[in-house]
Amino acid sequence: MSQEAVIAASGAYPKPAQTFQYGTAGFRMKAELLPSVVFRVGLLAALRSRYKGGQVIGVMITASHNPPADNGVKLIDPLGEMLESNWEAYGTALANAESDQAVYDYYTQLEQKFNINKDIVPQVIYGSDTRESSPALVQALKDALDAVGVKSQGFGAVTTPQLHYIVRCLNTQGTEDAYGEPTLEGYYKKLSTAFNQLMANKSNGSVTVDCANGVGGPKLRELQKYLNDSIEITITNDDTETFSKLNSESGADYVKTGQRLPPSVSAKPLARYASLDGDADRIVYYYVDKNSVFHLLDGDKIATLAASFIGDLIHHSGITDFSIGVVQTAYANGSSTAYIEKQGLPTVCTPTGVKHLHHAALAYDCGVYFEANGHGTVLFSPSALKRIFAHEPKSPAQDTALTHLKNITELINQTVGDALSDLLLVEVILAHKDWTPDLWDACYADLPNKLEKAEVEDRNVYKTTDAERKLTHPAGLQEQIDALVGKYEQARSFVRPSGTENVVRVYAEAATRSEADELAQKVKALLK
Secondary structure (H helix, E strand, O other): OOHHHHHHHHHHHOOOOOOOOOEEEEEEEEEHHHHHHHHHHHHHHHHHHHHOOOEEEEEEEEOOOOOOOOEEEEEEEEOEOOHHHHHHHHHHHHOOOOOOOHOOOHHHHHHHHOOOOOOOOEEEHHHEEEOOOHHHHHHHHHHHHOOOOOOOEEEOOOOOHHHHHHHHHHHOOOOOOOOOOOOOOHHHHHHHHHHHHHHOOOOOOEEEEEEOOOOOOHHHHHHOOOOOOEEEEEEEEEOOOOHOOOOOOHHHHHHHOOOOOOOOOOEEEOOOOEEOOOOOOOOOEEEEEOOOOOEEEEEEHHHHHHHHHHHHHHHHHOOOOOOEEEEEEEEEEHHHHHHHHHHHOOEOOOOHHHHHHHHHHHOOOOEEEOOOOOOOEEEEEEEHHHHHHHHHOOOOHHHHHHHHHHHHHHHHHOOOOOOOHHHHHHHHHHHHHHHOHHHOOOHOOOOEEEEEEEEOOOOHEEEOOOOEEEEEEEHHHHHHHHHOOOOOOOOOOEEEOOOOOOOEEEEEEOOOHHHHHHHHHHHHHHHO
16 A cells, blocks of 8 residues: 555545544535545454454445435444444544544544554455435445455445345354355345245235335345245335435335335225335335324334244243343334343343444344334354354254244344344234234334424433433523423333434323324424
8 A cells, every 4th residue: 555545545535624523324414525435434444454463444425314315334343243332433533634634644543543554455345325416436445345446336326225245144154153145146045045945834815015216126126036936025115216216205215204104005904014115125015004194114113023933932842041132222112122021022222323323132032122213133152052052952943943933033033133134024924824914913003103303403411311212401491301201191201312314303202193283293393
């Protein structure tokens, strides 16, 4: 790597007059502000790979559920997990370096700080979603990787979870923890083999999937080719050619936030519907009842469904001393927490953001984590997997449960929340329980809730504690919120700064729909 090469390449991507911050979802903003950021993230990825002894690091270019004009970029660590949090500060500093020389100087400072061996060849793979801005940003990334001698490979338009999966497969190849074949075909085969075995002799009718006009549409069509005929999947909102349609009046965020059907879906009573987001890492289900009333089955409902099903399989397989825990955020509906605890499973609340949930889930043999927005997965610890696959069943019933459990561990993408994997998981569980969506929904009744966002001058003024459920700053605001909450039945409300845009999010729940809506508006008014 020559100083001249890095400075020259950096010069093609001048930094705009903007302060950048590596947040919950990496960097995310209007796409025209990103070329310099993506270039510098490429340099960080090279450093991270060399710091990790040449292991493969992933770079994903996506803005998930954000509008089409936005884009973003984030790093994927060697086991398919989010970037180690203390490295986020280095990404922020690199993105804010004021000159090309400053970029090079900070890069070499980090080399020295970590005593990085310059003879190690860094390896980076990358992918993007289907946004119009993605190809130019991929080029900025590639220019950075080339400038510092990275061995790189692009996977084109992929779902975020597919890139996480491939990173983990590449880094575990040839070890006892080998995760799978590091290709898109390997991904489809792993999921479909488990699904087809779990669905043998079962039929589950059809599900309609709204793909938010994002990358999930074409990838779900590919996955369909590997599935047996036990399930019929109807795909809607899969126009990736008309860039303006991405996440527009469609997708998981639209359905969850508005608690309504996408306009493109004319729902039949008690039929199953699901919506993905733009990069297919989150999913929500929903249906309309016989009176045409809309019902949302969000991440909380998926978590409770998965945890209770896996708990039953563990019990029926004869495996003992096996811990299962459910990890939630402040957005989890109060009724879901009560239901899980009634099932005898522990719950823990973490700050919003997958990295927090993922970390907390690692404390259990099986950790189930889902954000209410539909982003989540199930983690089995390495020792738990060894016990499951070594367990000797003592009866035909135990043998059946154990076989199902083994297939469940293969069906779930354990690197990150994955809408396609979670879709298949839900379909398997509903088929095994012979449940229609209303029976699933009847496990517990959600308290009516409302999510609002308030435009603010500076989201960084708002500081939280207690897993983001209480404000410490601005001073006195929490006391005002508490006073409002006290006026309603079964109510709670909290305020937190967004990790992805310059807004503050307001959540409220109460015993009735009108009270939840009213409480949300009154709390929002306090922020003005």
